[in-house]
Amino acid sequence: MEHPSFLLQAFVFLVAAVISVPIAKRLGLGAVLGYLIAGVVIGPFGLGLFGDPDSLMHTAEFGVVIMLFLIGLELAPALLWRMRTAIFGLGALQVLLTGALIAAITIAFGVDWRPALAIGFTFALSSTAIVLQSLREKGLDATNPGRDAFATLLFQDIAVIPMLALFPLLALAAPRGEAEGTALSALPGWAQPIVLLAAVAAIVVAGRILLRPLFRFIARTNMTEMFTALALALVVGVALLMQSVGLSPALGAFIAGVVLADSEYRHELESDIEPFRALLLGLFFISVGASVDLALIGANPGLVLALVAGLIVVKTLVLYFVARVMGRPRADAALVALALAQGGEFAFVLFAFARAQGVLSEALAAPLVAAVALSMALTPFLLIVGERLASRMARPAQRAAPAHIHTHKPRVIIAGFGRFGQVIHRLLAANGVTTSILDHSADHVDMVRSFGTEANYGDAARIDLLRVAGAGDAQLLVIAIDDAERALQLAENARKHFPHLKIIARAFDRRHVYELLNRGVDGFERETFEGALRLGSAALRHLGARAHQAERAAGLFRRHDERQLLMMREHWSGDDNFEAYRSAVNARRDMLAEALRRDLDTHGVTTPDDAWDTDSLDAETQKRA
Amino acid sequence: MARSVLILFAHPAFQRSRANRALAEAVRDLPGVTFHDLYEVYPDLLIDVAREQSLLSSHDALVLQHPFYWYSAPALIKEWLDLVLEHGWAYGEAGRALAGKDWMSTITSGGGEDSYGPGGFNRYTITEFMRPFEATAHLCGMRWRTPFIVQASHMSTPARLAEAAAAYRAHILALQRRGEDA
Numbered sequence: 001m002e003h004p005s006f007l008l009q010a011f012v013f014l015v016a017a018v019i020s021v022p023i024a025k026r027l028g029l030g031a032v033l034g035y036l037i038a039g040v041v042i043g044p045f046g047l048g049l050f051g052d053p054d055s056l057m058h059t060a061e062f063g064v065v066i067m068l069f070l071i072g073l074e075l076a077p078a079l080l081w082r083m084r085t086a087i088f089g090l091g092a093l094q095v096l097l098t099g100a101l102i103a104a105i106t107i108a109f110g111v112d113w114r115p116a117l118a119i120g121f122t123f124a125l126s127s128t129a130i131v132l133q134s135l136r137e138k139g140l141d142a143t144n145p146g147r148d149a150f151a152t153l154l155f156q157d158i159a160v161i162p163m164l165a166l167f168p169l170l171a172l173a174a175p176r177g178e179a180e181g182t183a184l185s186a187l188p189g190w191a192q193p194i195v196l197l198a199a200v201a202a203i204v205v206a207g208r209i210l211l212r213p214l215f216r217f218i219a220r221t222n223m224t225e226m227f228t229a230l231a232l233a234l235v236v237g238v239a240l241l242m243q244s245v246g247l248s249p250a251l252g253a254f255i256a257g258v259v260l261a262d263s264e265y266r267h268e269l270e271s272d273i274e275p276f277r278a279l280l281l282g283l284f285f286i287s288v289g290a291s292v293d294l295a296l297i298g299a300n301p302g303l304v305l306a307l308v309a310g311l312i313v314v315k316t317l318v319l320y321f322v323a324r325v326m327g328r329p330r331a332d333a334a335l336v337a338l339a340l341a342q343g344g345e346f347a348f349v350l351f352a353f354a355r356a357q358g359v360l361s362e363a364l365a366a367p368l369v370a371a372v373a374l375s376m377a378l379t380p381f382l383l384i385v386g387e388r389l390a391s392r393m394a395r396p397a398q399r400a401a402p403a404h405i406h407t408h409k410p411r412v413i414i415a416g417f418g419r420f421g422q423v424i425h426r427l428l429a430a431n432g433v434t435t436s437i438l439d440h441s442a443d444h445v446d447m448v449r450s451f452g453t454e455a456n457y458g459d460a461a462r463i464d465l466l467r468v469a470g471a472g473d474a475q476l477l478v479i480a481i482d483d484a485e486r487a488l489q490l491a492e493n494a495r496k497h498f499p500h501l502k503i504i505a506r507a508f509d510r511r512h513v514y515e516l517l518n519r520g521v522d523g524f525e526r527e528t529f530e531g532a533l534r535l536g537s538a539a540l541r542h543l544g545a546r547a548h549q550a551e552r553a554a555g556l557f558r559r560h561d562e563r564q565l566l567m568m569r570e571h572w573s574g575d576d577n578f579e580a581y582r583s584a585v586n587a588r589r590d591m592l593a594e595a596l597r598r599d600l601d602t603h604g605v606t607t608p609d610d611a612w613d614t615d616s617l618d619a620e621t622q623k624r625a
Numbered sequence: 626m627a628r629s630v631l632i633l634f635a636h637p638a639f640q641r642s643r644a645n646r647a648l649a650e651a652v653r654d655l656p657g658v659t660f661h662d663l664y665e666v667y668p669d670l671l672i673d674v675a676r677e678q679s680l681l682s683s684h685d686a687l688v689l690q691h692p693f694y695w696y697s698a699p700a701l702i703k704e705w706l707d708l709v710l711e712h713g714w715a716y717g718e719a720g721r722a723l724a725g726k727d728w729m730s731t732i733t734s735g736g737g738e739d740s741y742g743p744g745g746f747n748r749y750t751i752t753e754f755m756r757p758f759e760a761t762a763h764l765c766g767m768r769w770r771t772p773f774i775v776q777a778s779h780m781s782t783p784a785r786l787a788e789a790a791a792a793y794r795a796h797i798l799a800l801q802r803r804g805e806d807a
Binding site: 552555556559612614616617620 | 669671673707708712713717718
């Protein structure tokens with residue numbers, strides 16, 4: 001088959017995704033299933049629109065790497081430490097029990113114990129990509145069962161390393177040629193663990209010491225695309241390093257993510273890489289769909305379907321049992337069990353590796369690969385069943401709001417942390433209000449963090465950045481940035497995407513006030529008004545007014561000016577009609593000048609404190625006497 | 626036609642007040658009642674005299690609701706009295722704007738009933754301490770209504786507080802019906 005050009009292939013993928021994913025979503029099946037169906041349709045066993053799903057999957061696996069990096073970013077080391085019992089309890093028990101049980105069943109069918117072990121432990125792995133994406137799509141990723149599923153998958157990813165190391169020992173026949181030789185395998189046995197540890201240590205140390213200054217340097221250039229480029233380079237670099245020492249690239253990316261999880265650039269990194277993750281994962285799911293060998297299934301439907309059924313049933317039962325042993329409620333255990341019942345993408349790698357090492361024969365491997373692909377395609381359905389089952393099993397109390405991973409939820413987001421935003425932050429912090437700060441100046445963010453305050457780098461007008469900063473849960477957004485146009489943009493975006501959020505804003509002048517109000521802000525303050533008013537009050541004092549008199553004069557002026565500002569709003573209809581507004585203001589100003597003059601004529605001051613002025617009372621008393 | 630009531634409410638730390646919250650919640654939604662939260666409207670203590678006078682003119686009865694501070698009211702109430710009840714408007718030869726309207730004070734007090742009176746450590750009864758308010762009402766030609774007083778002993782339990790709140794609501798409703806003395 002002739003290889004179609006790269007652009008044509010890309011076009012086919014994009015069109016297939018754009019057609020099938022929205023339809024699947026509309027039918028309530030979820031995006032993952034949409035991608036998988038698209039893959040089956042356009043794959044070599046469907047319409048045959050592209051040739052080699054294996055090479056495609058190799059590229060698309062990078063989507064999994066990026067996803068693990070992003071997951072790492074969400075998990076600060078402290079949070080990971082709290083999950084240790086789930087990772088090493090739930091995860092380890094699951095892999096060992098499932099592997100042993102499936103191996104035993106396989107042996108019972110007359111297969112030699114060595115390939116049986118390889119099959120058992122490969123089948124014990126589940127699909128990180130499909131499960132996490134599906135959980136996230138359903139909003140289950142931050143719930144208790146979602147966290148358990150993640151912990152189990154994390155252990156499975158780690159478990160791949162010893163599996164790759166041990167499979168060659170299970171060989172029946174001599175290895176067929178050089179199998180996936182890595183730099184590591186050339187080293188003597190005692191040096192290998194040292195190199196592995198050194199690679200992980202390199203990521204941790206580099207992340208702690210080198211990356212932050214580097215990100216700061218790039219951030220100061222104020223070029224968003226450079227930041228994205230650096231982030232991608234980082235992930236690719238880590239993946240390459242890991243691959244060269246024979247570790248899972250996804251695991252390396254995860255470690256890099258965890259290292260960066262408490263850096264100030266976390267939110268910016270997340271929103272910059274997110275689109276790559278989504279599209280590459282989509283590509284990965286399409287390639288999984290495409291690798292479902294319809295011909296093989298058609299030729300041998302009984303065997304493949306039995307394998308799929310056996311795989312899903314054994315994994316579900318073992319997972320449910322393990323989760324119950326670990327003390328999980330029945331509903332949670334059922335959800336975790338059904339979510340992780342499929343085979344994983346590592347199965348494709350491991351089966352290929354096992355074949356190359358002479359552990360499995362071609363005849364044995366082909367239906368196994370087909371079964372894994374098919375079970376992955378069934379995951380969204382299993383998850384739907386799991387959710388139904390879980391909600392039926394859950395006691396009413398457990399059915400309430402899911403427990404979220406986020407440890408602190410800021411009540412206020414402050415956008416802009418210059419001279420203006422800092423004062424607001426200090427006032428709020430002094431009153432025990434938790435804030436999340438966004439600023440596009442790396443210097444500001446640095447300075448704030450040196451005082452131990454949480455601040456993040458990025459352009460606050462971006463919706464995705466607002467979301468990761470916690471706009472979904474916050475009560476209030478304070479717009480304090482020093483760019484009038486971006487402030488309007490931010491107000492508009494926030495109002496549209498987070499309707500529950502109250503918004504108050506720093507305004508520059510009258511027209512900015514009106515533009516902000518037109519975008520639905522709940523409150524505003526003109527940035528120089530208060531300062532000018534206080535200096536004006538000081539001027540009155542220096543001219544001989546008593547302090548209280550000057551203070552009252554300023555206060556009454558403020559009240560009057562604010563009323564007038566809002567009253568004149570109806571005359572404002574955009575910059576185009578500025579003349580109409582100006583003449584309306586002038587007309588009113590004349591009226592006010594007249595009123596002020598009248599006040600001055602009668603009292604000599606503009607403050608209505610007649611009641612403290614006892615002249616009229618004195619006059620009346622004298623008259624009566 | 627029920628008479629309109631203006632409740633002039635003043636509490637500088639309303640967020641911490643249990644008794645005044647219960648009382649306020651009991652009456653603020655009544656039809657014909659305007660609940661005017663002074664510390665909320667004038668956080669800068671800068672009273673808008675013209676606005677206050679027009680509010681007074683458009684209501685039939687005035688209720689001053691506040692905690693009992695130093696045998697009197699919070700500072701903003703005093704400021705309000707000083708500025709709003711102008712000579713020539715509220716009192717004096719030409720000052721008849723408030724004549725004929727009702728005045729009722731609603732007081733929450735920390736001390737127990739026993740502490741007020743000749744034998745108690747406060748030495749005088751609350752009625753005696755209320756004299757400046759009574760005289761003010763009199764000077765403006767207003768009708769002095771028996772004050773509604775909630776003492777500490779009435780706030781000891783949620784149940785007793787709810788009881789006091791219900792009594793207050795009935796009191797305001799009675800004030801709205803002309804002729805009946807509340």
